[in-house]
Amino acid sequence: MPKEIPVYLFTGFLEGGKTKFIQETLEDPRFNEGDRTLLLVCEEGEEEFDPSRFADPQNVFMELLEDISQLNEVYLTSLVKKHKADRVVLEYNGMWMLQQLYNRMPDNWIIYQEFMLCDANTFLSYNQNMRQLVVDKLNSCEIVVFNRAGAGIDKDAFHRVVRGVSRRCDIAYEHPDGSVEYDDIEDPLPFDIDAPVITIEDRDFALWYRDISEEPKKYDGKTVKFKGMAALDKRFPKGMIAVGRFVMTCCEADIQYMSLLCQVPKDNRIKHKDWLTVTARVTVKNHPLYQGVGPVLTALEYAPAAAPEQEVATFY
Amino acid sequence: MTTIDIFSGFLGAGKTTLIKKLIADGYQGQQLVLIENEFGEIGIDGGFLQDAGIRINEMNSGCICCSLVGDFAKALHQVIEAYHPDRILIEPSGVGKLSDVIRAVQSADTAGAVLGGFTTVADATKVKMYMKNFGEFYLNQIEHASTIILSRTQGMDEKKLQAAVQLIRQHNDKATLITTPWDQLSGAQILEAIAQKSTLEAELAALAAETAAEEAQEHHHHHHEDGACCCHEHEHEHDHDEHEHHHEHGEHDGHEHHHDHDEHEHHHDHDGHEHCCCHDHDHHHHHADEVFTSFGRETTRKFTRESIASALSALQDEARYGQILRAKGIVQAEDGSWIHFDYVPGCPDIRSGSAGLTGRLCVIGAKIDEAAIAALFGVE
Numbered sequence: 001m002p003k004e005i006p007v008y009l010f011t012g013f014l015e016g017g018k019t020k021f022i023q024e025t026l027e028d029p030r031f032n033e034g035d036r037t038l039l040l041v042c043e044e045g046e047e048e049f050d051p052s053r054f055a056d057p058q059n060v061f062m063e064l065l066e067d068i069s070q071l072n073e074v075y076l077t078s079l080v081k082k083h084k085a086d087r088v089v090l091e092y093n094g095m096w097m098l099q100q101l102y103n104r105m106p107d108n109w110i111i112y113q114e115f116m117l118c119d120a121n122t123f124l125s126y127n128q129n130m131r132q133l134v135v136d137k138l139n140s141c142e143i144v145v146f147n148r149a150g151a152g153i154d155k156d157a158f159h160r161v162v163r164g165v166s167r168r169c170d171i172a173y174e175h176p177d178g179s180v181e182y183d184d185i186e187d188p189l190p191f192d193i194d195a196p197v198i199t200i201e202d203r204d205f206a207l208w209y210r211d212i213s214e215e216p217k218k219y220d221g222k223t224v225k226f227k228g229m230a231a232l233d234k235r236f237p238k239g240m241i242a243v244g245r246f247v248m249t250c251c252e253a254d255i256q257y258m259s260l261l262c263q264v265p266k267d268n269r270i271k272h273k274d275w276l277t278v279t280a281r282v283t284v285k286n287h288p289l290y291q292g293v294g295p296v297l298t299a300l301e302y303a304p305a306a307a308p309e310q311e312v313a314t315f316y
Numbered sequence: 317m318t319t320i321d322i323f324s325g326f327l328g329a330g331k332t333t334l335i336k337k338l339i340a341d342g343y344q345g346q347q348l349v350l351i352e353n354e355f356g357e358i359g360i361d362g363g364f365l366q367d368a369g370i371r372i373n374e375m376n377s378g379c380i381c382c383s384l385v386g387d388f389a390k391a392l393h394q395v396i397e398a399y400h401p402d403r404i405l406i407e408p409s410g411v412g413k414l415s416d417v418i419r420a421v422q423s424a425d426t427a428g429a430v431l432g433g434f435t436t437v438a439d440a441t442k443v444k445m446y447m448k449n450f451g452e453f454y455l456n457q458i459e460h461a462s463t464i465i466l467s468r469t470q471g472m473d474e475k476k477l478q479a480a481v482q483l484i485r486q487h488n489d490k491a492t493l494i495t496t497p498w499d500q501l502s503g504a505q506i507l508e509a510i511a512q513k514s515t516l517e518a519e520l521a522a523l524a525a526e527t528a529a530e531e532a533q534e535h536h537h538h539h540h541e542d543g544a545c546c547c548h549e550h551e552h553e554h555d556h557d558e559h560e561h562h563h564e565h566g567e568h569d570g571h572e573h574h575h576d577h578d579e580h581e582h583h584h585d586h587d588g589h590e591h592c593c594c595h596d597h598d599h600h601h602h603h604a605d606e607v608f609t610s611f612g613r614e615t616t617r618k619f620t621r622e623s624i625a626s627a628l629s630a631l632q633d634e635a636r637y638g639q640i641l642r643a644k645g646i647v648q649a650e651d652g653s654w655i656h657f658d659y660v661p662g663c664p665d666i667r668s669g670s671a672g673l674t675g676r677l678c679v680i681g682a683k684i685d686e687a688a689i690a691a692l693f694g695v696e
Contacts, residue, residue: 014449043449095450125327130411 002108005080006087009101011137012117013094013126017147017174019047021117022091023054032056038085040065040076042093061085068096071104080106097136116141120149120158120173127161131250138165149173149181159185164315165249167211193218197279200226202308206247206315209258212282216295220284224297225277227305231259232272236289239266243278243297245313255312261289262297270302277305318396318429320404321510322417324457325437326446327410330467334437334498334506335405342503346402349395353408389424396426404429413456433510436461440469440495443480447487455487463492463510469616470497477616493674495616496648500671509673519644520612520678527608527642527680608641611686615675615695618650621666624657627692628664631679637692638684646672 008025010018022039025031032055039049039062051057061083065071080088088109092101116137118126123146127134138144144162146153155173162171162183171183189211190204198219200208205226212219228243236242244259262280264270280297287296325331339348395404408417418434436457439446443466446454458464464484469477481495492509494501508514624647631640643659646669656669679689690696 014445045445045449093449122328129327129409 002106005085005106005109006112007105007109008087008089009092009111009114010090010117011092011094011098011114011141013119013122013130013133014043014045015122016094016117016119017047017145018043018091018117019045019049020147021115021145022089023047023049026054026056026060026089029055032059034059035086036084037061038063038079038083038088040079040088040090042068042071042091042096065093068093068100071096071100073104073106076104076109077106095133097133098140099136114141116144116169118144118146120146120153124157124161132254134161135165135250138162138169141166141169143170143172145172145174147174149175151175155183155185159183159187163187167214193222196223198222198224200224202227202310202313205245205308205313206258209244209247209260209313210315212260212295216282216284216293219282219295221282223279223281223300225279227275227277227308228259229257229307230270230272230274230276231257232270236261239264239268240289241268241270243276245308246311247313249315258313260295260297261287262299264299264302268302275305275307276302278302318401318404318426319432320392320406320421320426320429321432322406322408322414322421322434323437324408324412324414324417324435324461325410326439326450326454326457329410329437329439331407331410331437334435334465334467335407337498338503338506340503342507343403347399348403348405349399349401350405350407351391351395353406353412389420392421392424392426392429396429400428403432411453413453414460415456418460433462433512434460435463435465435510436491437465437467438484440466440472440477440480443483447483458484458487461488461491462512463494464488465494465498465506465509467498469495470499474616474618481614481616493614495674496671500654501673502670505671505673514673516612516614516676516678519676520610520680523642523644523678524608524610524680531641608680608682609638609684609686611677611679611684611689613677613690613693613695615647615677615693617647617675617694619647619655619675620650621655624655624666625664628657628659628666630692631659631689632661636685637688638681640679640681640684642681643677643679645675645677647675647677648672 010022012018026037026039026049034056037060039060041049041062042065044064049062051060051062054060063079063083079085090101092098123134138161146158153173158173159171162169167187173181173183175181189207191198191200191208205228208224208226226243228245231242231244233242241262241264242259243262244257246255247258248255262278270276278297278299279301280299282295282297284293284295286293290296323331323335335350392404395401406417406421408414414434414436418431421431438458447458466477466480466484477495481493484493492512492515494506494509498506505514512518624645628643631637631643634640640659640661644657646654646656648671649655649668654669654671656667658665677693677695687696
């Protein structure tokens with residue numbers, strides 16, 4: 001196995017401020033202490049790099065990917081070899097999905113940090129019209145920076161968009177005068193996680209599902225009550241069903257059934273696609289059907305239920 | 317009969333602003349339906365549209381991953397059946413291909429509706445960057461447009477604008493192109509462009525036909541007004557009926573000549589006349605069947621009245637440029653105003669007038685040297 005190559009990934013649409021941010025990063029002596037850096041650029045905006053101002057210009061090697069076909073393991077490996085690079089700073093093309101990078105980058109490339117840079121002036125419009133690309137990048141980034149944020153911007157709107165996708169990433173606003181402000185809007189979950197029975201309203205299912213998937217330990221040993229649709233599968237052991245709902249993240253094309261395993265009495269009469277209100281205890285454990293550790297429910301009570309008003313769950 | 321006009325263009329190009337302008341000034345009197353498949357930055361204000369008798373049908377699939385064909389056909393049918401509008405304006409997603417929208421409309425099989433213009437709005441300041449980075453859908457919008465309207469050209473560096481036009485022309489050399497800042501144009505002018513009634517070809521053809529008719533005519537009527545001053549008038553009949561052609565110069569505050577030929581309507585309005593000339597046809601007469609050559613150019617170059625005057629007077633040099641019979645143009649002046657000119661040998665007429673869609677130059681003559689003429693006007 002070749003040595004691990006750390007990748008610093010910068011995402012976001014054209015004119016989001018990626019180049020400027022990378023330029024500043026490469027000017028910072030603390031980030032540039034002699035590592036040989038492959039600066040991989042997949043987009044050519046207005047802003048251009050000025051290597052003369054890099055902290056360690058002789059150790060930065062810029063390569064341009066003109067076309068997504070160049071994003072392939074063989075070519076990327078050859079670039080690392082050519083420059084004897086220790087790490088990669090990657091300015092990704094805003095119109096490419098990240099999955100394409102994950103599928104095509106060499107196995108020894110490891111994403112260390114992921115930043116998303118956006119122009120505050122176009123972000124909301126781009127989000128409405130190219131939601132899939134926005135969700136794709138927000139999903140995994142650690143911080144999203146909204147550049148050129150005027151004083152009057154509606155931070156709630158930005159916050160909602162980001163938090164609708166990710167509860168983890170930090171949100172920063174960079175104002176035209178260069179000052180940076182962090183988003184400190186708290187979003188309490190819309191259900192009480194310390195209640196004896198954590199009750200999930202129909203409209204909060206998607207949010208709850210994402211939360212329990214991201215941080216299952218938080219729910220270990222607790223009791224939850226929610227409404228979901230049963231799914232039976234002949235591969236499941238007797239008394240095991242899945243309970244979940246169809247969840248839409250972005251648009252109709254990405255609707256998926258998202259469910260948790262739930263142990264019910266073996267003599268149950270639950271049929272496939274029955275709607276149920278389930279009260280169950282959560283145990284986080286290894287389960288072959290999860291192919292790893294996940295929250296497994298044990299039903300304490302279950303009863304037939306009417307389908308929710310809006311059958312497909314969304315992040316509102 | 318319903319006409320369907322499509323307005324494509326990337327997000328932020330200014331589609332909504334353009335549509336608003338056309339609704340306020342251009343489409344008035346027509347019953348309109350607007351179908352939006354994009355979430356605009358400047359939301360079209362419902363009240364504004366209702367006042368204008370416009371209905372909006374929003375489509376929810378404003379996302380590139382959703383197919384628009386099924387929804388589109390359904391929306392179109394509903395709209396036509398419910399409202400029988402004169403016109404349907406479609407604002408598709410800014411990140412979609414124009415050809416997909418055209419195909420979707422065609423395959424919707426809408427009896428009683430015809431396709432009008434396919435317009436693409438492009439931010440002139442970003443053509444180069446978007447073309448390079450967006451590739452396919454962006455080029456598709458340029459390539460399939462019948463009219464390309466550049467936005468944000470005001471105050472743009474002349475060379476940069478020229479470069480943007482060149483890039484666009486590499487991908488579409490047929491579309492009618494508007495480079496003039498929109499506030500200088502009337503909605504009606506833009507609609508003429510969209511309806512393909514104002515193309516360089518049409519202007520050249522009209523000028524060629526005019527020239528041919530004049531040259532074929534034995535007798536010219538001259539009106540002598542104000543003593544020595546005469547104006548170039550067209551009282552003779554024009555019997556070419558293929559082309560329609562409108563010249564609206566200025567505010568029509570001067571003397572105005574109306575010719576009420578049914579098919580051929582043509583106004584010359586001379587405002588701000590500085591010098592009058594006598595248009596006497598002493599020069600060679602050509603027979604109508606003689607083949608003229610025409611030279612036409614679109615240009616975003618800025619001129620001065622002096623540079624036009626000297627170019628027109630140079631045109632008399634037959635050895636150098638060929639035998640020039642007519643020249644005509646509307647070009648932008650360095651001060652942002654517009655220069656209109658008409659030329660018959662020895663008789664240049666230069667005046668100020670309203671903005672053209674883009675700068676246009678037409679020269680008609682026999683054995684003309686196009687390269688020399690292009691160089692003369694600096695439009696090589």
